[in-house]
Amino acid sequence: MTQTFVTSRNLFAQVLDPASRANPYPLYARLRETPVSVQENGTYVVSTHREISQLLHDPRISSDERKSAQGSKALAESETPPFIFTDPPEHTLFRRLIMHQFTPQRIAGIKEHIKPVVDALLDAKRQQNQFDLVQDVAYPLPVTIICRLLGVPPEDEPRFRVWSSDLVRTLDPTESLSEAEVQKAAQSRVQIREYLKQLSETRRMHPQDDLLSGLVAGDDPDGRLPEPDLLATMQLLLIAGHETTVNLITNSMLALLRHPDVFDRLRRNPDLAIQTAEEVLRYDPPVQFRTRTTLADLPIAGVTIPQGASVVLLLAAGSRDPAYFVDPDRFWPERPDNEHFGFGGSDHYCVGAPLARLEAVTALKVLSQRLQAPRLVTEPPPYRKNAALRGPEHLQITCDYIS
Ligand code: HEM
Helix, strand or coil: CCCCCCCCCCHHHHHHCHHHCCCCHHHHHHHHCCCEEECCCCCEEECCHHHHHHHHCCCCEECCHHHCCCCCHHHHHCCCCCHHHCCCCHHHHHHHHHHHHCCHHHHHHHHHHHHHHHHHHHHCCCCCCEEEHHHHHHCHHHHHHHHHHHCCCHHHHHHHHHHHHHHHHHHCCHHHCCHHHHHHHHHHHHHHHHHHHHHHHHHHHCCCCCHHHHHHHCCCCCCCCCHHHHHHHHHHHHHHHHHCHHHHHHHHHHHHHHCHHHHHHHHHCCCHHHHHHHHHHHHCCCECCEEEEECCCEEECCEEECCCCEEEECHHHHCCCCCCCCCCCCCCCCCCCCCCCCCCCHHHCCCCHHHHHHHHHHHHHHHHHHEECCEECCCCCCECCCCCECCECCCEEECCEEC
């Protein structure tokens, strides 16, 4: 058996290794010993709270991977990147147009659908005392909700599962993707855009009360998204809207089942679900890291990151930084200060945070009330390959009964 000697210069390669997926946190602790470390492939990894926060706010750091020598292969091939991969002034305008459609009324309109969906998913499992939380609840819920918000008809939802799991792989660094995965993602991208093109045409002719109809109507005083950007944005919303939320729900239940005392407190006080979801966004977040590119030489923490370098902001490591959080490795929903990076920070802060919070909190309330004596079947559970958007592939739970 060959053993890799782990140095600070190849620690991030270890993070990407699927063998580390179940528990990357000891590697993050070692990375934090050097707040900004350069890896063997030239990537810079930033792992401490102060430095991540500093870079999230620094205009010399870009979200546009096309400006990096090592940018994502899959993204470089796409003609119009979604606005998450753009910089000002383009990003500022596009984000404003999207935010105008994320109205509190629209989110409130969606809110009333969430609990009935969770209840129906659990009802379907009522006769069994074992089920897979991922397949049976955590995955279908966000797909249903995001499709409803955007205006995708329910009968088309299953197609998004396949497309989005192909596309989500491309959010990992290029070196961890196989050629087959890159090709599959490219194929899915063509199919999803073709589908969305037709749907936006339908909504332009016959508007409904959904986000897509709002975007294609073009009556925003700030203007209208050009068609390629509209399609890229819709695709981003569909994927960002469920690939992350599924992991927030699953990681939350995993943490609760590993901490039965917290689960008991939640059962007695369902409102603790709000702080529980917030703590999971810090303790075991769905988005572990984001990649940026430097637009200029950038001195930070005694290192100068050269212009054009790929920089990994290791959000999940920053959210466990002992210099910032009391007892960071403890799962403690009642912690007094919880300024985590679960939804990023600054200009690219998550657009869907209010919706994600609503879904996770509702799911946790229902699950904690309806599952009687739940237990984990496999410890640790099997994980999906993805390192950036990280979460279990399955979470088998057994319980006495589902009420
Ligand atoms: C951005 C996390 C749910 C849409 C982000 C970012 C993070 C994040 C960390 C920052 C990216 C960066 O700095 O590069 C999450 C988590 C979620 C979640 C953990 C669920 C638990 C959602 C949902 C939607 C959404 C439900 C849509 C309905 C977006 C969009 C951006 C974004 C469009 C890009 C914003 C920009 O670039 O200005 N999200 N997200 N997210 N998220 Fe979320």
